[in-house]
Amino acid sequence: MVALALFLALIGTLAAPRMADAQDGSDGSTYTVAPGDTLGAIATRYSVPLDALIAANGIQDPSLIRAGQELIIPNADGSLPIAAVAAVTETGAVRALAGETIATLAARFGQEPALVGELNGAPVSRRLFPGQPVRIPGQAVPPPSVNFGAxxxxxxxxxxxxxxxxxxxxxxxxxxxxxxxxxxxxxxxxxxxxxxxxxxxxxxxxxxxxxxxxxxxxxxxxxxxxxxxxxxxxxxxxxPYDYQEIVVSEDKAAVLTPDVVVAERERVVETWSQITPSVFWEEPFERPIDTDYPTTSPFGTRRTYSVADIGNFHAGQDFGAPEGTLITAPAPGMVVLAEPLAVRGNAVIIDHGRGVFTGYWHMSERKVEPGMWVNTGDVLGLVGNTGLSTGAHLHWELRINGVAVDPMQFIDEPPFVGPEPAATAAP
Ligand SMILES: [Zn+2]
CATH class of the missing domain: 2.60.40.1590 (Peptidoglycan hydrolase domains)
Structure with a gap:
């Protein structure tokens, strides 16, 4: 249901681009960006001020428009064409006016704000960009398969x-x-x-x-x-991320030269860039350490380090635990790295398939070798204080396509069960 709401009627046929002067709206109030278009050229073509074109479409970075994107062409005075805001889109949504929120749009259509928010998976305070399609109750909503083939x-x-x-x-x-x-x-x-x-x-x-x-x-x-x-x-x-400064002790800082830090980053990035298409797990992840050991530093905290190039946010979740505490696999996978590193200390990385990797840093001992298959609960190593660490703890990291994300979400949520597909969620 969430998706359908914010569904934009955008379609781009890149292999066969539309003519540069083609217009999507039957009234000429919208335009589909063609390859090579710029906002400036489009503004000139329609004789509208560039800033009005930018504002009408809620564009934050004018250098980022793409072929297939549908733009509302404002009137010469910058106001939005009636047709653009009055029309119900092909998915049965209505369009927001400049400055509207879910709440004010709901009021305009005599609808209960909470219900409109629910239909759109958004809080009633959500700000909308001009022309943004919003679902409201009572509209016939065809599935979003319209003109989208298979x-x-x-x-x-x-x-x-x-x-x-x-x-x-x-x-x-x-x-x-x-x-x-x-x-x-x-x-x-x-x-x-x-x-x-x-x-x-x-x-x-x-x-x-x-x-x-x-x-x-x-x-x-x-x-x-x-x-x-x-x-x-x-x-x-x-x-909801905090900020902290990390001062690295002089003896550790001396080892962490830029060359060492960069080489180590290249090593781990290369490891988690080797994407295995299969999926090796089906259940939610388990905690990699006993529940006796709480989080001491959560994922995402913005950081500055006294040593350059270490990073600018906390890419994992830290659990404080005594040296020697067992670290276990949260899900099945293949060990793809197990070696000592300068920043990350004794490190293990597991490939869980389809681009998902987990990392375990600062161990006192590694108990696995590259190429080993591990099942949920198998011991990977022992908590330690190796590498850039100021006390015994496990740093647990989860990467998807190389992007560090909050690993705790994988404990809290099953991997593949989402909301019902939009087509069956229509009212
Ligand atoms: Zn950490």
Missing amino acids: ITAVDAPAAIVQGRTGRIYVDTSRPLLLRGDWNGQPLIFTAIGDDGLRQFAFVPVDSLLEPGQYPLNLGYITTRGDFVQRAWPVQVESG
Whole structure:
């Protein structure tokens, strides 16, 4: 249900781009960006002020428009064309006016704000960009398969908090090789179920990504060889992260020269860039350490270090525990790294499949070797204080497609069970 609401009627046929002067709206109030277009050229073509064009479409970075994006063309005085805001979109949504929230839009249509928020998976205080489609009760809502070929339903997240992982589910009428990307990274789709008609991908959000709207692009190559895709706007919301300064002791700082730090980063990045398409786990992750040992430093804290290039946020979750405490695998996977490192200390990395890796740093002893298969609960090593560490603890890190995300979400939530697909959630 979440996804349908923020569904933009965007369609780009990249293999066969529209003519540069084509207009999508029957009244000429919208325009679909063609390859090579700039906002300046579009503004000139329609004789509207550039800043009015930017404002009408809620564009935050004018250098970031993309082929297939639908723009509202404002009137010459900057106001929005009546047709653009009055029309019900092809998915049965209405469009927001400048400055509206879910609450004010609901009031305009005589609707209960909480119900509109629920339908759109958004709080009533959510700010909307001008022209943004919003579902309201009582509208006939066809499934978002309209004009989207073999894709029959998409459930994409409306909003994801910095450092958290969203999930997208796609239903198709036949097995499809889906292509998608989020913030410049490819989405890795995995079929769930036996018929291959439902696919799933994680949408990991970097903890430092600026809050705002980002397009999630999804498409496939048709039997005629055309690439068709649509974009979903996904709101990145700021996370509840603190700030701390880490002062590294002089003896440790002396070892951590820029060369050592950079070489080590390249080593771990290379490790978690080797993506295995299979999925090795089905259950929620288990804690990698006994519940007696609480979190001492949560994921995501913004940090500055007295040693350069270590990083600018806490990429994992720390559990304080005495030296020698058992560290266990939270889920099945293959050990792909087990070696001493300068910053991370005695380190182990496990590949859980489809781009998901977990890392365990600062161990006193490693109990596994690269190439070993581990099951949930198998011992990986012992808690220690090796590398850049100021006391015995386990640093537990989870990477998806190389992006560090909050690992605790994988304990709290089953991996592949999401909300019902949008098509069956229509009122
Ligand atoms: Zn840590």
